[in-house]
Amino acid sequence: MEILVIVFIIFLVACYFWYVSIIARKNKALEGLSGIDVQLKKRSDLIPNVLVIAQKYMDHEKELINEVTRLRTQFESDYNPKDSEQVKGHLKSAQKLDSLMGKLMVNMEAYPELKSDQTLIKAQEAYLDVESNISAARRFYNAAVTKVNNSVQIFPGNIIGALAGVTALPFYEIDEASMKPVLATDILK
């Protein structure tokens, strides 16, 4: 009987430590997510500067500019970082915005006056700096998410995780367009 009690106590202690590690890892992932949000917010704040200058010269890109503005507003709406579905949606809109901004930057190359605008050059530099911060923050978040997901998807972590209300978190992946191979013929035609 005593042995059974001791085994049970050991089991409870082990479960507690497992629970602690899951919560600690989840908090780390949330820290990573807030790191991404800080950088995404910085980028979002920079977008109007770029758009104001772009609008002056890029008459033919009105549709693209409007789409960027719409996505930026959508991206800035609140979400619950503890709800993995909402996190997924939030990261998806960040990806879309990232992709459209990339397209806008590429299209700017076709406007020589725009390319030589000093304010735009500075805004672009700041934008690129934030982009590299986002990339670093994404790597931190994804590393933390891997740890959370491993701990809540492998037995008995899946049971403890379910009891603690921790589910697998979504990765912040790069958009599909960036993963496609670049064809030189498309660029040079």
Added chain:
Amino acid sequence: MDYMPFIKGTYRNNAFNFSEFEESEDHEKGFKTYYDAEIKPLVNRFEEERLAILDEVAKRVRTVLALVALAFPAGWWIFGGVEGFLSGIFAIIAVLQFNNDVRKWVFQPSRRYQDKIKDEVFSGILKFYGGFQFNASCPTSIEKWSHTGMIPQYKVEVSEDHIQGEYQDVALELFQCSLITPKTDKDGKRYYITEFYGLVISLKFEKNFQGKTILANDKGKVFNFVQGMAKNEERVELESPEFEELYEVYSTDQIGARKILTPAFMEKLTKLAKDMRDDLPPLIETLSKLSKKLPGRPPLCHFEGNEMFVMLPYLGDAFEPMGLDKPKDFVQDSKKLLREIKDICDIIDVLKSSSD
């Protein structure tokens, strides 16, 4: 240097027999003109000095030989017979026994001359690389970077060959350094442990790094755990398994650390560490696996503010002039120094890419 040419009297052969500088490697391009304008005018003066130094060394060699030779008649005169002969033998044994001290005295003039070459000629050669300042003695100490927490415990610092300047818009300072701890064994015999031997490099960039990031050696799970406990910084886990095998990374800023350690930079640093290990002679390589105190370990790095500080374990003795047995035209010296600087610049290119 060898005693024989001084005993045979052939040490002056080939005097003033100079060769021309030929550009045979890519990194030597453009140096011929610089050599002809800046280095060649020094050649005659240094060659005359070399011959004078060799004469002085020859005089010292002759003095040692004369003292040994004199020991026979002096011994015979004082002790007579067999004892006299034995005292001559004893004199030869004494010279052999104290060979290091005798050599030190005999070749002392040549060391002063080598230092002069470093100060006057090497600093001239290094100016070819956009204004590097060379100082054979080191005006700074590794203690300047003690705040990084990377410097091992040691008792004696021997630093030399200090280079300072600007390389591709980055302020550069480097020197050769060895950190030694003298110890005494059970029998009272003194021995030395080399805690670090290699290059100390400081690069200062225009932009600041985010937070403080340290690349320490991976010491295995248990030691890494202990090492981590002693640090105020948090451990940074990175995606590259090869990089993780070499390093334990600690930082006050997880995002800042990843901004420095991009996949491209990690790959370059891993390659650099492997290349340095592959360059080791097989015996040292085996020893370096047994004892982590020997060279062959990856460069240790510290990023804070706008400075990157690196301790690069390095086997070679860089920035040393060639021997005095050939005419001093500085052709081989220039080639050797340009090669060493090129190798260092290649390493700096890798390190510098952390801020790109």
